[in-house]
Amino acid sequence: MNLHLKRLLLYGIALLTAACTAKVENNNVSTAKQPVDYVNPYMGNISHLLVPTFPTIHLPNSLLRVYPERRDFTGDKLSGLPLIITSHRGSSAFNLSPYQGSKNEISPVVHYSYDNEKLTPYSYYVYLDDAEIDVDFGLSHQSAMYEIAFNKDEEAYLVLNSRSGEMNWDGKAVSGFQNLANNTKVYMYMEVEEAPSTTFTIQDNAQVEAAKASGRNAAIVLEYPQSTKKLHVRYGISFIDVAQAKKNMQREVEGKNIAAIQSTGKDVWNEALGRIAVNGGSEDDQTVFYTSLYRCFERPVCISEDGRYYSAFDGSVHEDKGKPFYTDDWIWDSYRAHHPLRVLIDPKKEENIINSFVTMAEQMDNFWMPTFPEITGDSRRMNSNHGVASVIDAYRKGLRGFDLEKAYEACKAGITEKTLAPWSGKPAGELDQFYKDKGYIPALRDGEEETIPEVHNFERRQPVAVTLGTSYDEWCLAQIAKELGKTEDYEYFMKRSLNYRNIYNEQTGFFHPKDKNGKFIEPFDYVFAGGMGARGYYGENNAWIYRWDVQHNVKDLISLMGGNENFVKNLDDMFNASLGRSKYSFYAQLPDHTGNVGQFSMANEPSLHIPYLYNYAGQPWKTQKRIHSLIGEWFRNDLMGVPGDEDGGGMSAFVVFSQLGFYPVTPGSTEYNIGSPFFENSVVHLGNGNDFKIVAKNFSESNKYIQSAKLNGKEWNKPFFSHDDIKDGGVLELEMGDKANKSWGAAAL
Structure with missing residues (x-):
């Protein structure tokens, strides 16, 4: 019995024991x-904005x-069935x-009224x-099955549409491809158990008697007699070719019924x-927790197929050499908590993901x-080059399934040779030379024209966000250099990791944009300056959020702000500050x-x-209080239960960590912050x-404050612990109460 299966069995036994007194109503x-x-x-299917x-x-x-596929959760129509x-x-x-009705009214995509939708992860x-x-639908990793039941006594049809590509009928199966971006195609092979x-x-x-169709909304239509009541549709998907799509279908779903496929999927998810x-928490808290954890498995995706994968990074098919290849990972979001979570619960997968990053660079x-x-x-997309954080975070926590030297060179080149301008893949230019010489990205004053070609016309320079993000990235580079024994690089990048100081305004306590002459842009509004999304100076968020973007040196940030008392006051002020305008006006600029x-x-x-x-x-x-109030307010078991763009696990990983009671504030460090468990x-x-x-x-919903703690049996009076403390297993015991013990952990630094 493999390790994960054994754990699943033990977990199920534990749940059965805990639930032995639970009764089903009636x-x-x-x-x-x-x-x-x-x-x-x-x-979260209905967004706040x-x-x-x-x-x-x-x-x-x-x-x-x-x-x-519908316009949004409240959309009244389904646009066909997705593959x-x-x-x-x-x-x-x-x-x-699927369609029944007049043959002359068949369209490439049928829009359906629908009801009684039931959806699970599998x-x-x-x-x-x-x-x-x-x-009815069930799926595997690279293939799936639809079971379609017709209830009218009319001829039945299946319309298969490639959206933009080609579809073929060979007398037994439908196959085809759709063109994606960057010379990438996705292929499909489909067999219907019942012959048309x-x-x-x-x-x-126009309807044409042919076995092949290509172009926009090219579709193949399979026609069935009036007696047809049920169709069983199995298909495979590939990024390599149609032959591989067929193999994927045969390997995963051929000969299986819908119930078996769904049952296997459920087992995979439970594992x-x-x-x-x-x-020990509420039903809703457990739902929020496991839903958030489910979101953390949506990205990145493994695109290895029988040991091969198509890479859009060079337009070729490669052997994966036993290391599955992963992509679709928005690292700006996911480095913060998503990657560190995987380090804990799925380190082999995290090694393969980082190895994939290095392979992409090659x-x-x-x-x-x-x-x-x-x-x-x-x-x-976005700003900064945070893949470096995931590399050092994994390595510092014991992962060795990737080449650290190669990863370092790729990270170093991505930060020093590629432009720092947001949303750009161009080589470093004038803006980057300025950063190298002066230690900050210069901001434009109102009305000053952009002349640097690397800068995106909508995303703009984001000078404060880029300066802060690059300071952290260079700290991460320094840590990898240290691990590799590159002392000169370590000292160089450690010095540069302090560049955030160059834009700190001692008079206001904010990170403040400077012009090319080293002068702060004044007058200045820390809420609304910078235009749409504050991108002229920050990036999607305003100065109040970027005030804290020094994950790698919080102690120094406290010093810049004048000590603990001022630091806490500034945090409190942020949570209490007015929007400054109506919600309508605020979100029109900062959506x-x-x-x-x-x-x-x-x-x-x-x-x-x-x-934290x-x-x-x-x-x-105050961390304990904030975590409970924030998750209680913004992450809920309802249709609006996610506050913003969740980014396929980038935000949900925060919920998973925080409900457990700890969080990795600084990826690249082995330190975790203690919060308050749910x-x-x-x-x-x-x-x-x-x-x-x-x-x-002494756990309860109101008992959110830590009174005392033990870590691995020892008294623990600080709100941090190290990965080394738990890597071989451990126990964090927290005595909880309904009022704060303000002395616990107060002398941590």
């Missing part, structure tokens, strides 16, 4: 939920992902539309009520989610660590800066570490076979 049958039963994929979560059906980190979503929150590459059912069609009576194509909105076991024209690697290559508590934004990743900063200034009780007992099954347990004694 009868006396005891019940127990498995981890996947707590997942609510609809949580920008991008919602999507109810994604997929297996953990797998190539094949789908979700119902694969090629990127997180993207649209379907292929579309399947299955989907929907009733297309006007059409009177039942749809005839087939035809739709091309240029993955069962790597962390929690109990495959691209320039040996630069990627920043936003996607199916179609590196999109170079990413939602989930507000004062000027704090729970909806964007640069904010995630901020509630009280720990560094002698008031950890459960009486939690067990993190570490990837090395050991367990880290968090025990909250």
